[in-house]
Amino acid sequence: MNGAVLFAILAAAVPEGSAVAREPDHNRLFRxxxxxxxxxxxxxxxxxLPQMRxxxxxxxxxxxxxxxxxxxFLCAGQVLWIDVDARTGRVVRRTSP
Known part of the structure; x- marks a missing residue:
């Protein structure tokens, strides 16, 4: 079986909306x-970062x-997550376990 035939078989086996067919998140983020x-x-x-000295x-x-x-972040032995809206740059949530 040549490479073109194998590629066609594999391409047909991958559903269109699958993770394999989608653009990687880092490419979409960069774009x-x-x-x-x-x-x-x-x-x-x-x-x-300056606020988190x-x-x-x-x-x-x-x-x-x-x-x-x-x-x-790690603050005084506690993990802290700060969620920021990527469209506006505004902090939307601060959480710690």
Whole structure:
């Protein structure tokens, strides 16, 4: 079986709406930031990190379904998440376990 036939069989076996057929979240995020639909994470970090002086920044996550950046911090032994609306840059929630 040649490569073209194998590719056609595999392509037909993948449902159109499947995760394999979708654009990866990081590509969509990059594209949306570039076109101005989302605030760059670096801008949000520049605004928020100085306010979190006594905490260790553990890093970000992005939820594409909600358009939310989630920044994770360790503050006095407690984990703190700060959720930021990626479209506006506004903090929408602070949570800790």
């Amino acid at each position: 949306d930031v570039r076109r101005g639909a989302l605030v760059p994470l670096s801008d949000i970090e520049k605004a928020l 006594n905490c260790q920044y553990l890093g970000p996550e992005y939820d594409p379904s909600g358009g939310i950046y989630r920044l994770k």
